Amino acid sequence: xxxxxLGNAAVARGAFEAGVNVVASYxxxxxxEITEEIVKFNEVYAEWSPNExxxxxxxxxxxxxxGRAMSCMKHVGLNVMADPVFxxxxxxxxxGLVFCVADDPGMHSSQNEQDSRHYAKASKIxxxxxxxxxxxxxxxxxxxxxxxxxxxxxxxxxxTRVSHSQSLVELNDRVEIPLKExxxxxxxxxxxxxxxxxxxxDVEKRIADLTNFAETSEFNTVENxxxxxxxxxxxxxxxxxxxxxxxxxxxxxxxxxxxxxxxxIVDFAKNYxxxxxxxxxxxxxxxxxxxxxxxxxxxxxxxxxLGEYTPAMIKKAVLDENxxxxxxLGEAIPMRPPxxxxxxxxxxxxxxxxxLGLVVSxxxxxxxxxxxxxxxxxxxxxxxxxxxxxxxxxxxxRGAEFNKKLVxxxxxxxxxxxxxxxxxxxxxxxxxxxVIILDNSITGMTGHQQNPTTGYTIRGEETKQVNxxxxxxxxxxxxxxxxxxxxxxAFEKVVKEEVNREEPSVIIAQRPCxxxxxxxxxxxxxxNDNCRNCKMCMKLGCPAITIKNDKVVIDNTQCNGxxxxxNVCPFGAIEKEEA
Amino acid sequence: MTKKIMIVGVGGQGTLLASRILGNxxxxxxxxxKVSEVHGMSQRGGSVVTYVKYGEKVYSPIIxxxxxxxxxxFEMLEAYRALPYLKKGGKIIINNQQIDPMPVITGAAQxxxxxxxxxxxxADAIIVDALSLARQAGxxxxxxVVLIGVMAKNSEIEYEKWIETIKTTxxxxxxxxxxxxxxxxxxx
Numbered sequence: 001x002x003x004x005x006l007g008n009a010a011v012a013r014g015a016f017e018a019g020v021n022v023v024a025s026y027x028x029x030x031x032x033e034i035t036e037e038i039v040k041f042n043e044v045y046a047e048w049s050p051n052e053x054x055x056x057x058x059x060x061x062x063x064x065x066x067g068r069a070m071s072c073m074k075h076v077g078l079n080v081m082a083d084p085v086f087x088x089x090x091x092x093x094x095x096g097l098v099f100c101v102a103d104d105p106g107m108h109s110s111q112n113e114q115d116s117r118h119y120a121k122a123s124k125i126x127x128x129x130x131x132x133x134x135x136x137x138x139x140x141x142x143x144x145x146x147x148x149x150x151x152x153x154x155x156x157x158x159x160t161r162v163s164h165s166q167s168l169v170e171l172n173d174r175v176e177i178p179l180k181e182x183x184x185x186x187x188x189x190x191x192x193x194x195x196x197x198x199x200x201x202d203v204e205k206r207i208a209d210l211t212n213f214a215e216t217s218e219f220n221t222v223e224n225x226x227x228x229x230x231x232x233x234x235x236x237x238x239x240x241x242x243x244x245x246x247x248x249x250x251x252x253x254x255x256x257x258x259x260x261x262x263x264x265i266v267d268f269a270k271n272y273x274x275x276x277x278x279x280x281x282x283x284x285x286x287x288x289x290x291x292x293x294x295x296x297x298x299x300x301x302x303x304x305x306l307g308e309y310t311p312a313m314i315k316k317a318v319l320d321e322n323x324x325x326x327x328x329l330g331e332a333i334p335m336r337p338p339x340x341x342x343x344x345x346x347x348x349x350x351x352x353x354x355x356l357g358l359v360v361s362x363x364x365x366x367x368x369x370x371x372x373x374x375x376x377x378x379x380x381x382x383x384x385x386x387x388x389x390x391x392x393x394x395x396x397x398r399g400a401e402f403n404k405k406l407v408x409x410x411x412x413x414x415x416x417x418x419x420x421x422x423x424x425x426x427x428x429x430x431x432x433x434x435v436i437i438l439d440n441s442i443t444g445m446t447g448h449q450q451n452p453t454t455g456y457t458i459r460g461e462e463t464k465q466v467n468x469x470x471x472x473x474x475x476x477x478x479x480x481x482x483x484x485x486x487x488x489x490a491f492e493k494v495v496k497e498e499v500n501r502e503e504p505s506v507i508i509a510q511r512p513c514x515x516x517x518x519x520x521x522x523x524x525x526x527x528n529d530n531c532r533n534c535k536m537c538m539k540l541g542c543p544a545i546t547i548k549n550d551k552v553v554i555d556n557t558q559c560n561g562x563x564x565x566x567n568v569c570p571f572g573a574i575e576k577e578e579a
Numbered sequence: 580m581t582k583k584i585m586i587v588g589v590g591g592q593g594t595l596l597a598s599r600i601l602g603n604x605x606x607x608x609x610x611x612x613k614v615s616e617v618h619g620m621s622q623r624g625g626s627v628v629t630y631v632k633y634g635e636k637v638y639s640p641i642i643x644x645x646x647x648x649x650x651x652x653f654e655m656l657e658a659y660r661a662l663p664y665l666k667k668g669g670k671i672i673i674n675n676q677q678i679d680p681m682p683v684i685t686g687a688a689q690x691x692x693x694x695x696x697x698x699x700x701x702a703d704a705i706i707v708d709a710l711s712l713a714r715q716a717g718x719x720x721x722x723x724v725v726l727i728g729v730m731a732k733n734s735e736i737e738y739e740k741w742i743e744t745i746k747t748t749x750x751x752x753x754x755x756x757x758x759x760x761x762x763x764x765x766x767x
Contacts (some may be wrong), residue, residue, distance in 0.1 A: 005605060006616070029620070030619065035620070071672055080702065108617070109618070109620040109621070161640055161641065165614060165615045165616070165640035166599075166616070167613045167614075167637070239639050240638075240639050245636040309640075310641060310643050311643055312643035323643055324667070326664065328663055329659075329662065330695075331659075333660050334680050334687075334688035334689070335626075335680065335682055335688070336625055336656065336660075336680035336682075337625055337680070338590060338621055338625035339624040339681050340624075341591070341624060341626070342622060346728050372681065373681065373682070373687065374681075374684075445619065445620065446619070447622075541681060541684070543678075545684070546679045555679075557676070557678075557719055559680065576712045
């Protein structure tokens with residue numbers, strides 16, 4: 001039976017069919033749906049772990065114990081889990097172990113555009129790269145087999161367009177794989193120097209074996225159309241090339257992007273006047289070709305290092321054919337950047353922080369949007385958790401007066417991910433920072449995943465809820481204040497008090513995400529005759545409040561009746577209209 | 580020949596459901612299909628673009644400028660933004676709703692005037708008041724299914740096939756409103 005599946009859903013299906021036992025992940029666009037789809041299969045244990053490092057270690061443990069295991073993450077999540085990854089390359093596996101990493105060329109939802117293939121090479125772990133949903137399923141299934149056959153973890157690399165495109169997939173049944181025997185084997189699993197030295201020898205042998213495998217593997221296929229032009233490509237870029245160039249060129253499609261074959265590439269390249277290497281982001285395949293001494297290569301001299309490719313771009317570069325005519329009316333079209341939703345709890349927080357003119361050390365989540373107009377309060381966004389530790393560094397560099405104008409903002413899930421350690425650092429090293437935990441009761445940006453602070457597991461089962469107040473107090477934060485960011489006056493008072501305090505403090509800004517089903521705002525807000533057009537409410541940057549004919553109006557189709565604007569209007573000119 | 584359809588709108592308008600209804604309807608016709616979706620940050624009120632392509636064999640999931648047979652636009656500014664993607668002789672279906680983007684709200688930019696007229700003057704355009712029709716169906720959120728109805732009327736796929744997909748794609752408790760919304764779009 002064929003079904004239309006998202007690339008991510010197809011990866012989940014592949015893992016399911018391969019008999020995966022344990023899947024542990026931390027959400028991150030564009031990888032999130034893999035683990036969400038896994039949950040639909042009751043045969044598989046799945047969890048949201050607090051961060052990618054923990055998730056990877058859970059999967060590693062499951063593999064050593066003899067189960068088939070997988071961990072899925074976005075590209076920057078791979079940075080977080082890099083530590084165990086580099087060493088599990090040495091230990092190898094017991095049950096099949098797959099790391100599925102989704103890159104985000106074009107940065108649809110990311111803070112950088114790193115190319116995960118570097119990690120495969122650096123950690124000496126084999127990497128497969130599917131180019132559509134059908135391959136997502138097949139490659140993931142094969143990854144488990146290869147992992148056990150070559151005693152190695154295996155990466156499956158995706159990119160946004162593969163993860164988030166639906167295409168047809170043939171479904172098969174799950175094969176139940178019995179757990180592998182668990183035997184104590186310190187020479188393989190205790191990576192202290194004497195053992196690791198020996199394992200490194202095995203790693204190098206394995207890479208040599210895998211390179212041989214790459215020469216003949218069906219993952220790497222040649223498509224001969226009798227052309228004078230050759231194309232070497234992989235992943236989604238192969239699909240773009242195929243769309244753009246059709247049968248007018250010959251292809252070497254690489255489904256296995258590390259280790260790359262040598263003889264196969266040399267033999268392919270020598271048949272052509274010119275060989276185009278078409279790969280998004282970094283010149284990994286191209287550099288490999290050049291290292292093999294191939295000279296008739298065109299790669300990044302024709303194609304950009306930046307963002308996503310398109311078939312039109314490839315057609316122009318290879319065939320010098322222009323894109324079809326298009327309608328261009330020449331008028332400037334305003335951008336539509338993402339915004340915080342109507343009813344977003346973060347809006348109250350940033351309204352106050354902006355009003356107080358504070359320096360805001362920001363983090364990763366919906367609240368990164370606190371950086372854009374009109375709220376524009378976020379000063380920095382680096383990575384998960386950096387809001388807390390970077391603010392500590394800022395305060396140490398610039399001193400006490402600067403610190404009175406400085407806060408960190410971090411979501412509940414991000415705080416659990418890697419904010420805690422920064423807070424411990426502040427306490428331990430006599431910092432005096434104010435950290436605001438934006439507790440909206442869910443992991444928001446990635447589409448509502450549970451986390452340790454919500455009290456529910458990935459399957460929606462009730463579980464112990466991490467108590468943020470008790471947690472902060474236990475590490476030595478004596479001042480923990482809980483406040484509703486929609487109570488603008490109270491929230492402003494709390495922030496002023498805490499930044500001026502000569503001790504570190506945590507403010508928990510507590511109000512659930514407006515998109516949660518449990519949040520039931522009703523009716524709409526409406527401007528009444530008291531309006532003096534002062535435009536104070538416009539400072540909220542609410543998508544529902546806009547100006548028509550120089551008068552403030554509230555768009556009923558956008559307003560969800562959260563009522564925050566009532567709290568900022570100085571003239572009582574906004575009222576609730578019940579539905 | 581591959582048919583290329585682009586669905587554009589504002590994050591939160593339900594373009595994803597529309598693309599899934601479309602995708603699942605065309606596989607019923609025996610085509611190869613690719614649907615490229617948007618998840619993540621853009622879903623928070625930003626411009627969203629999804630592509631649906633079907634035919635004998637589809638490679639790339641994305642659509643380039645000058646290629647789209649049909650553009651289904653959930654909002655006027657997004658229709659205007661997507662217009663260069665329409666192929667010569669293609670059709671653009673536009674919901675005449677205006678949702679101000681933040682740069683317009685903050686006064687940093689102007690919402691262009693008479694977008695519907697400008698597009699109609701340069702392309703084969705169908706302008707629909709999908710918001711009123713959705714309201715008439717009983718829920719303003721059904722704008723997406725009203726527009727699918729308009730598109731269905733302009734497609735070669737039979738009415739019943741669309742209804743079948745809606746029944747399997749839309750949650751039970753919203754089914755009645757959505758079927759009504761589809762019909763209002765189909766008969767508009």
